[in-house]
Amino acid sequence: MHDDDEQVIRLEDYRPTDFLIHEVDLLVCLFEGRAEVRAALTVERRPGSPEAASLSLDGDELTLTSLALDGERLPEGSYEVSPEALTLHGLPASGRFTLSIGTTLEPEKNTKLMGLYRTRGVWCTQCEAEGFRRITYFLDRPDVLATYRVRIEAPRAAAPVLLANGNPVESGPLEGGRHFALWHDPHPKPSYLFALVAGDLDVLKDDFTTAGGRKVDLAIYTEKGLSARSVYAMDALKRSMAWDERRFGREYDLDVFNIVAVSDFNMGAMENKGLNVFNHKYVLLDPDTATDGDYAGVETVIAHEYFHNWTGNRITCRDWFQLCLKEGLTVYRDQEFTADERSRAVKRIASVQLLKSQQFPEDQGPLQHPVRPTRYREINNFYTATVYDKGAELVRMIATILGPERFRAGMDLYFERHDGEAATIEDFLLCFEEAGGRSLERFRLWYAQAGTPTLSVRETYADGRLTLSLSQRLARGAAGTGTEPMHMPVRFGLVGSNGADMEAVPRAEGAKAEDGIIHLLEEKGEVVFEGLPERPLVSILRDFSAPVTLDFPQSREDRLALARLDPDAFGRWRALADLVGETLADAGRTGFSPADAAPVLQAVAAGAADEALEPSLRAQMAALPGEGEIARLVGQDVDPGRVHRARIAAMAELGRIGGESFARLLAEGAGEPFSPAPDSVGRRALRNTILAFVSLAAGDASRAERQFAGATNMTDRLAALAVLAHHFPREAATRKALERFHDTYAGDDLVLDKWFMLQASAAHEDALADVERLAAHPAFKLANPNRARALIGGFASANPLAFHRPDGAGYRFVARMLTELDRLNPQTAARLATAFRSWRSLEPGRRELAAQTLRAIAQGKQISRDLKDIVDRSLQ
Numbered sequence: 001m002h003d004d005d006e007q008v009i010r011l012e013d014y015r016p017t018d019f020l021i022h023e024v025d026l027l028v029c030l031f032e033g034r035a036e037v038r039a040a041l042t043v044e045r046r047p048g049s050p051e052a053a054s055l056s057l058d059g060d061e062l063t064l065t066s067l068a069l070d071g072e073r074l075p076e077g078s079y080e081v082s083p084e085a086l087t088l089h090g091l092p093a094s095g096r097f098t099l100s101i102g103t104t105l106e107p108e109k110n111t112k113l114m115g116l117y118r119t120r121g122v123w124c125t126q127c128e129a130e131g132f133r134r135i136t137y138f139l140d141r142p143d144v145l146a147t148y149r150v151r152i153e154a155p156r157a158a159a160p161v162l163l164a165n166g167n168p169v170e171s172g173p174l175e176g177g178r179h180f181a182l183w184h185d186p187h188p189k190p191s192y193l194f195a196l197v198a199g200d201l202d203v204l205k206d207d208f209t210t211a212g213g214r215k216v217d218l219a220i221y222t223e224k225g226l227s228a229r230s231v232y233a234m235d236a237l238k239r240s241m242a243w244d245e246r247r248f249g250r251e252y253d254l255d256v257f258n259i260v261a262v263s264d265f266n267m268g269a270m271e272n273k274g275l276n277v278f279n280h281k282y283v284l285l286d287p288d289t290a291t292d293g294d295y296a297g298v299e300t301v302i303a304h305e306y307f308h309n310w311t312g313n314r315i316t317c318r319d320w321f322q323l324c325l326k327e328g329l330t331v332y333r334d335q336e337f338t339a340d341e342r343s344r345a346v347k348r349i350a351s352v353q354l355l356k357s358q359q360f361p362e363d364q365g366p367l368q369h370p371v372r373p374t375r376y377r378e379i380n381n382f383y384t385a386t387v388y389d390k391g392a393e394l395v396r397m398i399a400t401i402l403g404p405e406r407f408r409a410g411m412d413l414y415f416e417r418h419d420g421e422a423a424t425i426e427d428f429l430l431c432f433e434e435a436g437g438r439s440l441e442r443f444r445l446w447y448a449q450a451g452t453p454t455l456s457v458r459e460t461y462a463d464g465r466l467t468l469s470l471s472q473r474l475a476r477g478a479a480g481t482g483t484e485p486m487h488m489p490v491r492f493g494l495v496g497s498n499g500a501d502m503e504a505v506p507r508a509e510g511a512k513a514e515d516g517i518i519h520l521l522e523e524k525g526e527v528v529f530e531g532l533p534e535r536p537l538v539s540i541l542r543d544f545s546a547p548v549t550l551d552f553p554q555s556r557e558d559r560l561a562l563a564r565l566d567p568d569a570f571g572r573w574r575a576l577a578d579l580v581g582e583t584l585a586d587a588g589r590t591g592f593s594p595a596d597a598a599p600v601l602q603a604v605a606a607g608a609a610d611e612a613l614e615p616s617l618r619a620q621m622a623a624l625p626g627e628g629e630i631a632r633l634v635g636q637d638v639d640p641g642r643v644h645r646a647r648i649a650a651m652a653e654l655g656r657i658g659g660e661s662f663a664r665l666l667a668e669g670a671g672e673p674f675s676p677a678p679d680s681v682g683r684r685a686l687r688n689t690i691l692a693f694v695s696l697a698a699g700d701a702s703r704a705e706r707q708f709a710g711a712t713n714m715t716d717r718l719a720a721l722a723v724l725a726h727h728f729p730r731e732a733a734t735r736k737a738l739e740r741f742h743d744t745y746a747g748d749d750l751v752l753d754k755w756f757m758l759q760a761s762a763a764h765e766d767a768l769a770d771v772e773r774l775a776a777h778p779a780f781k782l783a784n785p786n787r788a789r790a791l792i793g794g795f796a797s798a799n800p801l802a803f804h805r806p807d808g809a810g811y812r813f814v815a816r817m818l819t820e821l822d823r824l825n826p827q828t829a830a831r832l833a834t835a836f837r838s839w840r841s842l843e844p845g846r847r848e849l850a851a852q853t854l855r856a857i858a859q860g861k862q863i864s865r866d867l868k869d870i871v872d873r874s875l876q
């Protein structure tokens with residue numbers, strides 16, 4: 001793609017900088033309407049680099065106000081300023097010198113939310129990936145590590161709280177109602193981890209003593225009046241700190257750890273050293289305003305950002321191509337945290353569902369890229385499910401291949417060898433090869449080859465002898481990367497009719513089999529088990545031990561038996577989920593047939609009712625795949641209307657099949673008091689899943705209406721409202737409930753986001769008109785990313801029926817909104833535009849309309865690089 005485009009950044013062009021920046025001394029003076037920044041950089045020409053080399057510092061939308069070298073103003077001609085850079089010539093050949101750079105900014109006008117901006121009166125920063133260059137001129141790349149000393153000066157009334165990275169040094173009053181604070185971060189870090197916050201904030205304080213005896217002061221800052229809602233986040237933080245010590249031997253390394261929650265934020269949160277900045281959605285909770293899903297999200301994101309302190313901050317990335325080095329690894333770590341804290345099987349199923357619904361479509365469409373990309377035009381577009389979630393799968397495979405002890409030894413070696421460095425995937429893998437005593441030659445291809453491989457499995461059985469023939473295939477996709485066989489660890493079990501795993505020692509060819517894992521290293525391999533007492537049920541790819549599409553034509557009877565019998569909980573879920581997926585994909589192609597679906601839906605109802613399983617797992621057994629996932633399984637010429645109808649029909653049929661047993665489950669649970677404990681969460685999830693089935697089966701909204709009216713927590717309230725809005729859109733009760741919800745929570749942005757999202761994702765004929773009306777609602781603010789995501793994302797990604805209207809009006813609405821949003825916040829516009837990524841698999845009419853819309857967006861006059869990159873790649 002675009003190889004001749006000079007804007008393309010390539011991995012193969014990586015070169016270390018000619019200059020080092022050792023220390024950064026920043027003075028940031030905040031005023032109403034502007035900020036003045038003075039940076040004093042201690043710079044040195046890298047030993048061995050050419051004496052003639054100029055120093056080109058990155059800049060973006062900056063105004064340069066002063067420039068001096070060792071205190072002397074630089075003469076005209078010794079430097080140049082362009083929109084992207086400040087280039088200095090004739091700098092000293094050796095020794096350290098100080099560059100002093102003055103810039104001014106307008107944080108209030110910064111709607112991109114990159115660099116220094118203001119949200120609800122609070123000054124805050126976002127520097128990953130390339131935001132620091134919007135504060136001062138700098139070598140704004142992750143392999144330039146410096147220590148930072150930061151002095152903030154601001155009006156005390158507007159900003160009594162002044163925070164930056166590291167430890168607090170000093171603070172005090174200044175003239176004119178102003179004050180200052182000085183912070184020092186002793187750990188060398190890249191500029192993307194810089195952060196500063198100034199505002200009038202509430203705080204929740206606590207502390208944590210590390211295993212090594214360091215007392216760490218913890219604080220979570222929120223907008224005024226909200227700190228009672230950060231209690232759970234604080235608890236999650238303390239548990240994360242303890243877990244990282246226990247599981248990975250990693251202790252915290254500063255005297256303070258601060259978290260700030262803000263309303264306007266492009267992503268989930270940011271791991272700035274010692275000063276994490278969060279989208280308030282991932283901090284603020286209470287049972288009345290947040291769902292169980294929100295609780296899980298807060299716990300995960302708090303843990304994720306904290307774990308970055310070692311995987312990302314102490315060891316950072318050499319360049320942005322290595323993004324998965326910190327992100328894949330940190331997602332793996334947060335997944336393991338949740339698995340250890342809660343249920344391993346439930347967490348694994350949730351991660352696999354996410355992988356399949358988010359990463360698989362990306363990997364199988366035009367936005368495909370390898371986990372470690374080799375070229376990009378806009379790095380902000382690479383914070384993807386592939387880098388994060390497939391990246392985590394690759395780390396998980398390393399753990400599977402090596403086993404827990406050798407994996408831990410590899411991690412220990414990585415921390416020991418690369419602490420304080422900016423590392424690469426090669427560095428990382430070498431640690432596991434050395435500590436694990438095993439070559440990862442065939443494994444490392446996972447980082448370079450894009451696409452979801454297919455793993456084919458065939459079984460033959462006769463006279464106590466089972467043969468499993470495995471083969472792998474990787475089609476060349478949009479990224480055009482290699483298709484070599486990769487090291488695939490395939491976890492398996494042979495299940496007897498008594499529901500226990502059989503002991504069987506295999507012989508293998510072209511593959512190795514040990515400890516319940518087949519290692520497929522070539523294109524094909526075969527494993528033979530002999531002396532089996534009966535024909536086993538083959539439970540394959542347990543734990544989803546490799547991120548592949550499984551092609552295993554196992555009989556329906558075997559899979560139904562596994563869904564009941566597999567001693568491995570994940571195996572039970574997978575056997576059932578695959579059957580359900582196939583059934584719904586068939587229905588999405590040719591229409592729903594109750595007779596065909598009956599045995600599978602009976603198994604779903606049985607799974608939901610199985611009291612031997614923990615409640616969350618029962619809820620997972622009961623849930624049907626979303627319309628997007630069904631569309632992906634349909635594959636080609638998808639008609640989203642038909643998919644929608646098939647799914648609704650299956651839900652209603654399931655409600656009928658569940659009958660009495662579902663009614664009992666609903667009745668038993670009504671009135672259960674709220675607790676965030678896993679069993680309580682699981683029971684709510686199960687009941688709320690069933691509520692939709694039962695309501696659809698009866699064609700009756702009254703149950704949902706009653707639940708809405710009587711709900712004592714947001715999970716039950718929102719689930720009931722969703723049943724009303726999605727399945728009974730025209731009933732007066734639905735309108736009333738939506739109004740009441742709005743009026744109750746009108747002052748609460750996070751809840752109002754749910755209100756927008758719920759309606760935007762409600763699939764019915766008038767959905768587009770509703771969404772257009774909502775876009776004109778006084779509470780709709782395009783400039784607030786959460787609100788924009790709720791409405792535009794809710795519609796484009798969670799309402800396939802309406803987004804993919806056969807007349808193309810859904811596409812055109814989204815295009816209009818994105819074009820408008822792009823002028824304010826290109827990064828968010830670009831992320832939302834990925835909703836078009838599967839357009840090629842649509843039926844021809846919609847395919848053409850979607851392509852037309854994409855082309856129209858691309859031709860927009862003021863389109864940003866962010867949005868253009870997504871749209872161009874989608875069209876390629």
Ligand code: 0A1
Pocket residue numbers: 126128129266267268269270271304305327380383827
């Ligand atoms: N590193 C953060 C994610 C993040 C990435 C980019 C951002 O702004 C463009 C903000 C946050 C994480 O993984 O949590």
Ligand code: ZN
Pocket residue numbers: 304308326327330
């Ligand atoms: Zn991260």
